[in-house]
Amino acid sequence: MTKLSCTIVGGTGYTGGELLRILNTHPDACVTQVTSRSRMGEYAHTVHPNLRSTPAGNLQFVRPDDVARSDVAFLCLPHGEASTQIERWAGLADTVIDLSADFRLRDHAAYSRWYGSAHPAPQWLDKFVYGLPELTRQQLKGARYASGVGCNATATNLALMPLVKAGLLDTRMPIISDAKVGSSEAGAEATDASHHPERSGAVRSYAPAGHRHAAEVEQMIGMLGGAAAPLHMSATSIEMVRGVLATVHCFVKEPVQDKALWKAFRDCYQGEPFVRIVKSSTGIYRAPEPKILSGSNYADVGFAVSNDGRKVTLLCAIDNLVKGAAGSAVQCLNVMHGFDERAGLEFTGLHP
Numbered sequence: 001m002t003k004l005s006c007t008i009v010g011g012t013g014y015t016g017g018e019l020l021r022i023l024n025t026h027p028d029a030c031v032t033q034v035t036s037r038s039r040m041g042e043y044a045h046t047v048h049p050n051l052r053s054t055p056a057g058n059l060q061f062v063r064p065d066d067v068a069r070s071d072v073a074f075l076c077l078p079h080g081e082a083s084t085q086i087e088r089w090a091g092l093a094d095t096v097i098d099l100s101a102d103f104r105l106r107d108h109a110a111y112s113r114w115y116g117s118a119h120p121a122p123q124w125l126d127k128f129v130y131g132l133p134e135l136t137r138q139q140l141k142g143a144r145y146a147s148g149v150g151c152n153a154t155a156t157n158l159a160l161m162p163l164v165k166a167g168l169l170d171t172r173m174p175i176i177s178d179a180k181v182g183s184s185e186a187g188a189e190a191t192d193a194s195h196h197p198e199r200s201g202a203v204r205s206y207a208p209a210g211h212r213h214a215a216e217v218e219q220m221i222g223m224l225g226g227a228a229a230p231l232h233m234s235a236t237s238i239e240m241v242r243g244v245l246a247t248v249h250c251f252v253k254e255p256v257q258d259k260a261l262w263k264a265f266r267d268c269y270q271g272e273p274f275v276r277i278v279k280s281s282t283g284i285y286r287a288p289e290p291k292i293l294s295g296s297n298y299a300d301v302g303f304a305v306s307n308d309g310r311k312v313t314l315l316c317a318i319d320n321l322v323k324g325a326a327g328s329a330v331q332c333l334n335v336m337h338g339f340d341e342r343a344g345l346e347f348t349g350l351h352p
C-alpha cells in the first residue's frame with residue numbers, strides 16, 4: 001500500500017520536529033515536505049540533529065508558498081496563524097491536523113472569551129474534531145479536520161475524565177488543576193524568559209490563575225454531559241525540558257475509597273492503547289511522573305483519596321510534545337484513516 005504523503009508546516013519548531021521523528025517509523029504515512037521560512041534549503045537534520053541519516057532528516061525545508069499537494073498537512077504554527085491560513089492548507093491536503101489552539105473550541109463565544117478576540121474563521125470551527133482520541137474517537141473516524149490539544153489541558157482532561165464519566169464529582173465544589181511544565185512548552189523561539197540563566201532552576205508561576213487551557217477542560221466536561229463545576233487552572237514552569245504533571249484537586253458527592261476510583265479509572269481507560277493507570281504502594285515510581293515518558297505517547301494517570309474520602313487528588317503525566325501535541329496528532333491521523341491506532345507511536349520512553 002502506498003503511504004500517505006504528509007506535509008509538516010512549521011517544521012523547525014519543536015512539535016514539527018517530533019512529527020518528523022514519529023512519522024519516520026510510521027508504516028502507513030511518511031513526510032514528503034517540511035516548511036520553514038527561516039531555514040529554507042537546509043536539511044531538516046541541521047535543526048533536529050536526532051534525525052541525522054533518517055528519511056525525514058534528509059528532507060530540505062521549503063518555503064510555505066512552495067508547498068505542493070499532499071494527502072495530509074500538519075500545521076505546527078504559532079497561535080493565530082492556522083486560522084488565517086486554513087483555506088489555503090485545506091486546498092492543499094485532504095486531511096488537515098492543526099496543532100495550535102485555533103480550532104480546539106467548538107463555541108465561538110468561548111474562543112473570544114479565552115483568547116481575547118473574535119475567531120478569524122468561525123465557519124471552520126464546526127468542521128474540526130477536537131483531537132483527543134480518548135474523548136472523540138468516534139467523531140475522528142473518517143473526519144477530514146482535527147484540532148490539536150493543549151498539553152496542560154490534556155493532562156487535566158485525562159486525569160478528570162474517569163470521575164466525570166462516573167458522575168462522582170461534587171460539582172458545587174471547585175476543581176483545581178495545577179500543571180508543572182517543562183521549558184519546551186514555550187516552543188523553539190528564544191525569549192528573555194528562556195535564556196538559560198533565567199530559565200534554569202526556575203520554579204516560575206507563569207499562569208497562576210485563568211490558564212486558557214481551562215476552556216478545553218470545560219469543553220470536555222460538557223461533551224461528556226457533566227454538570228459545569230467551578231474550574232481553576234494554573235501552570236508552573238519547573239526544571240524540566242519535556243513533560244507535564246497535572247495535579248487536580250476535586251471533591252466527590254459521597255465519600256469514596258480507592259476501590260470506587262479504581263473502578264472509575266478502569267471503566268474509563270480499559271482498552272485505551274496509551275493511557276496507563278499508575279498507582280503502586282511501593283517503589284520510586286508509585287505515581288505518574290513525566291520523567292519516564294520523554295518521547296512517548298503514553299499518559300500515566302493516578303489518584304489518591306483524603307482520609308475522609310471527600311477530596312480526591314488526580315494525577316496525569318505526559319510528554320507535552322508527544323501526548324500533548326505531535327503524538328496525539330498522529331494518533332488522530334491513525335483513527336481518522338483507520339490505521340492501527342498505535343502505528344508510529346510504540347516508543348515507550350526512557351529509563352533512567
Ligand SMILES: NC(=O)c1ccc[n+]([C@@H]2O[C@H](COP(=O)([O-])OP(=O)(O)OC[C@H]3O[C@@H](n4cnc5c(N)ncnc54)[C@H](OP(=O)(O)O)[C@@H]3O)[C@@H](O)[C@H]2O)c1
Binds near residue numbers: 039076077187
Ligand atoms: N510546545 C508545546 O509543548 C506544544 C504543545 C501543544 C501544542 N502546541 C502548539 O503547537 C503549535 C506549534 O508549537 P511549537 O512549540 O512547535 O512552536 P515553535 O517551536 O515556535 O515552531 C513554530 C514553527 O512555525 C513556523 N512559523 C512561524 N510563523 C509562521 C508563519 N506565519 N507561517 C509559516 N510558518 C511559520 C516556524 O518556522 P519559520 O519561522 O522558520 O517558518 C516554526 O517552524 C503552537 O500553536 C503551540 O501552541 C505546542
